[in-house]
Amino acid sequence: MPEKRDSAEDRSTVRSLLRLWPYLRPVRLRWGTAALVAVVASCLGLVIPLVLKWIVDGPVAARDPGGVWLGALYVLLLGIAEALLFGFRRWLVGRPLASVEAAMRADLYRHLQRLPISFHDRWASGQLLSRGTTDLSLLRMFLVFPLTFLFVNGVTILVGYVVLLDQQWTLGLVLLAPVAPLVVLCTFFEKRYAVVARRAQDQVGDLTTVVEESVLGIRIVKGFGRHRSQATAFRALAGLLRGTELDKARLLAGIWALITILPEVAVGAALVVGTVQVADGDLSAGTLVAFLSTTLALRWPVESIGFLLAMSQEAATATERFFEVMDEPEEDIGPAGTAAAEATPRADGVRFEGVSFRYPDAPDGSPPVLDGIDLHVRAGETLALVGATGSGKTTLTALVPRLHEATGGRILLDGEDITHMPRERLRELVSVAFEEPTLFSASVGENVLMGGGDADAMTRALAVAQAEQFVAALPGGTATQVGEQGLSLSGGQRQRLALARAVVGRPRFLVLDDPLSALDVHTEALVEAALREVLRGTTALVVAHRPSTVLLADRVALLSEGRITAVGTHHELLRDHPEYAWLMSGDAEDRGTDPR
CATH class of the missing domain: 1.20.1560.10 (ABC transporter type 1, transmembrane domain)
Incomplete structure (x- = not known):
């Protein structure tokens, strides 16, 4: 405290x-x-x-x-x-x-x-x-x-x-x-x-x-x-x-x-x-x-x-x-009025321009978590974000819905600075699936529909997340109470429901933080196939640790020590960047060392 x-x-x-x-x-x-x-x-x-x-x-x-x-x-x-x-x-x-x-x-x-x-x-x-x-x-x-x-x-x-x-x-x-x-x-x-x-x-x-x-x-x-x-x-x-x-x-x-x-x-x-x-x-x-x-x-x-x-x-x-x-200050809700909501955006995707971030309670003199991030996720594109543990991937994705405020630079969604948007509108545009899936003491349906949409949208979202079969097998189907923190479900089941919650509202921008980490190989393949269809209709930033997740993306950005060090396709980075090849090979997990 x-x-x-x-x-x-x-x-x-x-x-x-x-x-x-x-x-x-x-x-x-x-x-x-x-x-x-x-x-x-x-x-x-x-x-x-x-x-x-x-x-x-x-x-x-x-x-x-x-x-x-x-x-x-x-x-x-x-x-x-x-x-x-x-x-x-x-x-x-x-x-x-x-x-x-x-x-x-x-x-x-x-x-x-x-x-x-x-x-x-x-x-x-x-x-x-x-x-x-x-x-x-x-x-x-x-x-x-x-x-x-x-x-x-x-x-x-x-x-x-x-x-x-x-x-x-x-x-x-x-x-x-x-x-x-x-x-x-x-x-x-x-x-x-x-x-x-x-x-x-x-x-x-x-x-x-x-x-x-x-x-x-x-x-x-x-x-x-x-x-x-x-x-x-x-x-x-x-x-x-x-x-x-x-x-x-x-x-x-x-x-x-x-x-x-x-x-x-x-x-x-x-x-x-x-x-x-x-x-x-x-x-x-x-x-x-x-x-x-x-x-x-x-x-x-x-x-x-x-x-x-x-x-x-x-x-x-x-x-x-x-x-x-x-007395603690609330998040500013953004500008009043509806002018921003009524403006017609240009399809430009997500832009990070000189973005830096330091946690408010960080010791004086410590390096920033993110430093001078310049990155463009084109409209309709899926970009995978890859980096070693602690490189700042999750922090970068949290800046898009303004869960944290960038301490420098700016982030644009379709050309509009997110700091000029009302938070309510921003979070209608951006949907997030976190690495740690959090469910509430409510029914399966209530947890999924927190992301918006209706009953039909929920059915489609459960299908994308390959969750319809296990949900149908629950005693009450989508009306089943999942219990505190959703602990009555397995880790993979919770993660699939969290993914369904992220895609149910068909957001314009999608941020996925390693959304398939708890799935078995066969379920992961089925989810990836369905997710490709969803990603075609949105601009997405995906944190990835495994080659199978990276292959969902059109391009890949390599994040190292708070900076973007390379951007390209999966095959280009495998060929030209040893650090990326090392991360994708699995040697990082086996040896616990960094080739740099």
Whole structure:
């Protein structure tokens, strides 16, 4: 995961949480009403001590049982009203704040789809997953309860102290004594807890990544008998997370103990002073009862400060983590308007003019992956791209649909610079089959039709990829669910479906990255025969490692150390270029050496 922009010590909790306002704005009326209802309910609890004062100084002192029963009825009604108002508050915020969480999750998912490939290369999937699940659930809980009660309890404490000072100002001053130490302690706690909360949530993301990789790679884990080492790695991360959670618990226990002890000491002191005043006749028994009852009513608002501050810090950290992703710049979608789409292109194929590329996180001074690529794939031509491992073939093909952005030069499709095209239009023109076929947890038909087209086009595409027979043999045919990553299919079956997906929409430009590597010799021959018919109607760039794939092409370009060193037919390059002959002979795989 990339380094955090700001340390937890430097960031402001309030500033972080204020970034949630655009999501809260649509529900601000109901949320504000719920907060007001909670304030009224909480303040009703402060009326009960006043009723008790009236009971003690009135009916009890006058030995009036009827008055006592009336006072008890008032207390009961106030308690019922308080409970109903709190229930009403929960009803008010439940649905709207669930919709806030859903909106944030939808925005995060939408944004992830629009971020460049370079972002996904840098970020672990588990970190992104934890932001979209754990962090957003934590934020919803914060908005439902702690955010409201930070305000409600603050108002309740303020009103409660006004009531206390009004009842007996000397006792009220005794209870105010712990305020200054509590403020200092809470400030210290907030800074320490922010650091630990951030560490814990990042460790959850790391742990999620390990679990996800272990599940997706379960065949490798079992095949190599690595379950013990994977379990050891998991236990190590889980142990780190456990230690961090214990640090959080210790901090929370410490602040909660201090927040509880200091006010309790002040209450004890006020009780002693108040008792002396009652004995001296300076204070009525009812006033002392009301004073102590008000103090008890304020006990939860005061003691909850530590808990609410902790949840606020965790919510601020979750907000930070959410916006770390949301602040990443999306791919530019290209120029607005339809002029580019309506322009009539000239049939010129694909041109690479001085194209260079360097990965964004490459070390300073390292050579570019591609350097000064000049290449022309003529309209309707199939050009094979051949080179040793690491020469930049896959990177070059990824530049055509702008999965990566060229750092120098330009690429033209039928004379039009791809950087001036809307991405949506570009990716309608260019279809790609990657070396590693990726399928989704969907049906065979849904996976193939991601490339466009209709049911008839899918049938033709499956025939081209020689996939119609094995698809027909599946329990549900094209409606069969292939499972996560398509792992219920063989590697060759997945590759054929990926090839069908690439050709189903009959694209004008086709990029194939070694599309037949997982096929057996007989299936490869059948696919090549059908693919020749498809390639006649398109402009294609094909990454090839085997002579059989190269023979699909009209011409061949040799890529060496990020540069095009030769272009010609297969037979010309075999005759004139030893490196190409070496690559095609299979000696490269056998000897692992380069004749240069």
